[in-house]
Amino acid sequence: MKLILSRKGFDSSAGGCPNPVFPDGRALALPIPDDQSPIRYSQIQHDGQGIGPLVSQLTGRSGFSRKGAHLDPDLIEDAYPRLPGWRPILGQHGSAQAHLANHGVGLGDLFLFFALFRPVERYRRRWRFVPQSRPFHAIWGWLQVGQVWPVYEAAPVPEWAAYHPHLHGKRSAHNCLYVSGDRLQIPGLSGELPAAGVVSALDERHRLTAAGAANVTDWRLPAAFMPGADSVPLSYHQKPERWRPDGSPEYCRLKCAARGQEFVLDLTQYPGVSKWLLTPELLS
Secondary structure, eight states: OEEEEOOOSSTTBBBBOOOEOOOOOOBBOOEEEOOSSOOOOSEOOOOOHHHHEHHHHHOSSSSSSBBBBEEOOOOOOSSSOOOTTTTOOEOOOHHHHHHHHHTTTTTTOOEEEEEEEEEEEEETTEEOTTTEEEEEEEEEEEEEEEEEEEGTTTTOOOGGGOEEEEEOOOOOSSSEEEEEBOOOOOOTTOOOOOOOEOSSOOOOTOOOOOTSSSSSSSEEGGGGEEETSOOOOSSTOOSSSGGESSSSTTTTEEOOSSSSSSSEEEEEGGGHHHHTTTTTTTTT
């Protein structure tokens, strides 16, 4: 089984701002703009309302309700109108998909989605980022692969998936869709969890950026992620100088790559990371 730390959502380059963390702790990873997508921001629902005004308020740019939105990964059933048979789905193409293919990512592998977040508050009937608050990387959702559809082979897809942005416009080579399974399957997992979903509220268990760090790419991870002499490091992070011990023996520090979407780890070499995935409420 492979774990993929997958960067998805707004950031300083894609969208132009962090994603919001609301006062009750819930987070929303905003779909990045996409002129080729048939989906408008006005059609994507959060708390029963289209997210266009929210995105305009946080970015300071008007007109987002009419813009195309890259709803991907698409994990929340009531975020968009569905046809019968819908399942959570992720699209990938180009160099990022080539990276996944080169690492043999497929059935049973687990994507953990992370993004750049910052707390927000209501001010004069609008949403704004909390003054003096700092952005940070955090995990916000997951998808365990149940099927892989190679769109570049022109294979047919079910009608319920026809809305997906990766089936519209011109996409790069090796365009693929990853469809979730039914139930999360991790050795040692007690109880039943869906194979895809979003965390109910962000807390320290989901945070990747070290508290007080000057850079959001200064991550504090469980020590189980630390590469050993005979283990292959998290992809894009092979250089030893990226890793160092933390003050606590339970954690390590990683200088995360500023670029790149998909970071792959072979869990057969990192059994401690598999145990971390079973941390209560990490994936719920």
